[in-house]
Amino acid sequence: MSTKQPPIWRRAWSALRQPSLLMHLVLVQSVFFGLVWLGVVIYILQSNDSQEPEYLTSPQRMLALLALTRSAADNPERVKDLIEEFDAFQRVEDWYADGDEDRLMLVLRRHGKLIYTSDPKAERLPLAPADLAVHHQVFEGIRWAQRHGQDGTTGYQIQLIRNVQHEHLQAQLLALLRTLPWVLLLVPILLAANYWTIRRALRPLNRLVSELDQKPYHDLSALRAQPPQRELKSLSSALNGWLERLRSSQQRERQFAANAAHELRTPLAAISVNTEGLAELDLPERAYPLLQGLGRASERANRLTEQLLSSLRNESLAGDAAQTQLLDLAGLLQLRLADVSLLADRRHIELELQAPPSLSVPGRQELLEAVIDNLVTNAIKYSPAGRRVTVKLSASDHEACLEVLDQGPGIPAEWRERVLERFQRLPGQSGEGAGLGLSIVHGAVLALRGRMTLEDARSGPVDQGETPGLAVRVWLPLSA
Incomplete structure (x- = not known):
């Protein structure tokens, strides 16, 4: 029975909400x-700008007014009457105006002193260049x-002023109406062109990602995709070089481990x-210490061999879902801690289980035992005598968390990735071990499809003489 697909708009909205380099580039360009x-x-x-009447845009009217002031320059009252009559005539002529506020206004001054104004608002307007x-x-x-x-001779100044606010807004609105159809037409075209060009440019990168995503974890062969672009070619070459180094290192390690084990x-x-x-033979007394040393060396060599075999076995079991079964990790912890309690007693280490x-x-039980035992x-091995090793087990919604905390010297942050590789030990580290445990x-x-981290067991600064300890946390899925 086929499941009902959600509406296309819901799928589109869900896709838009997810972080995407393609959508980011489209958004930036848009x-x-x-x-x-x-x-x-x-x-x-x-x-x-607004289209002014010809009598304002043409200088002829201003020149006529200046000539009128010169004709009666010696009689200011006569000049005022002439200008007032002229102003009344032009108000009748100003059929462009929608009201008194939009009519042409006239201001007459002589040597900066106001003589006549059509409207008190006009006289407050700052003078424009003459x-x-x-x-x-x-x-x-x-x-x-x-x-x-x-007029520099007579000292008369004339201003012709008009409120063009309405005309200016109308001109802007007309310009917007002429421009808006082109904007509405070009915006979707621009978005589509951006999306298509960027998606096409990212196609070689998507092929690389798809090939890497489909590779099995054990397939370290070179990538088949070879993009012609310079940037992606460098990325592909770097990935292939990394895969080659990883493959060579893995082959050397496997060969060595196999040879050592056999x-x-x-x-x-x-x-x-x-x-x-x-x-069991009757030997001189001084031979028994030598035999004990030989036995300890043999035991250590056997332990190293078993560790190598365990490492190879873990690799062979990785991804083998058919052999997976549900195991009681809490019960297994109790059994394994009981087995190592003798080692803890010999080293005077207190074991605590929470x-x-x-x-x-x-x-797989052998995998879980390898995690717990190591x-x-x-x-226990790296904790000083008289200290405590704490083992904690807890669960969240989807994962179980196993924590092992000691009070030993810890591992510096710059070495925490390297010690997860085989045969890696801290510089100057004493004691037994070949760098295989972690x-x-x-x-x-x-192999259990989990993850692990290494951190300091103590949070904050460590006092002199104290050790940071090591906290190893392992998260395992609660469902297969």
């Missing part, structure tokens, strides 16, 4: 071109057009048997 378009529109709107040109200015939130003329196991077993046989009565996880044994744990955790 915002950039949108700002460019906005700048063009603003420039068009600002450059569209070059007979039309100047637009915004005063008290209103846009004005002004022509200023001055070549050392038989002679080591013979050494152990012969050592036990010699101990775990629920039962907690089940899917996995973590707890390492913690690598075995890491391999087993990966």
Whole structure:
């Protein structure tokens, strides 16, 4: 029975909400071109001044008024009457105006002293340059057009002023209406073009990602995709070089581990048997310490061989879901801690377990035992005598968390990735071991589809003489 697909708009919205390099690039380009378009529109709107009447845009009327003042320059009252009559005539002629506020206004001054004004608002307007040109200015939130003329001989100054706020808004609206259809037409075209070009440019990268995503974890062969682009070619070459180095390193390690496991196991077993046989003979007293040292060395060599075999076994079990079963991790912890309690007693280490009565996880018992045994044994081995090793087990919604905390020297942050590899030990580290314990744990955790971290057991600064300790945390899925 097929499941019902959600509506296309819901799927589109869900896709848009997810972080995407493609959508990010489309958005950046669209915002950039949108700002460019906005700048063009603003420039068009600002450059569209209102269309003034010819009597304001033409200098002839101003020249006639200046000539009129010169004709009666010696009689200021006569000049005022003439200007007032002229103003009344032009008000009748100004059929452009929608009301008194939009009519042409006239201001007459002589040597800066006001003689006549059509409207008190006009006299407050700052003087424009006396070059007979039309100047637009915004005063008290209103846009004005002004022509200023001055007669240097008689000292008369004339201003022709008109409120052009309505005409300016109308001109901007007309410019916007002329521009808007082009914007509405080009915006979807621009978005589609951006999406198509960027998606096409990212296609080689998507092929690389798809091939890497489909590779099995054990397939370290070179990538088949070879993009021609310079940047992606460098990325592909770097990935192939990394895969080649990883493959060579893995092959060397596997070969060494296999040879060591097969070549050392038989002679080591013979050494152990012969050592036990010699101990039963009647030998001089001074021979027994030598036999004990030989037995300890044989035991250590056998342990190293078993660790190598365990590491190889973890790799072979990785991804083998058919052999997975549900196991009680809490019960297994109790059993394994009981087995290592003798080692803890010999080193005077206190073991503490904090775990629920039962907690089940899917996995293989040998893998879980490898994780527990190596973590707890390492913690006991590197903790000073008289200290405590704490083992905690807890669960969240989807994962179980196993924590092993010791009070030993810890591991510096710069070495925490390297010690997860085989045969890696801290510089100057004393004591037994070949650097396999944590690598075995890491391999087993990966085979169990889990993850692990290494941190300081103590939070904050450490006092002099104290050690930071090590906290190893392993997360395992609660469901297969």
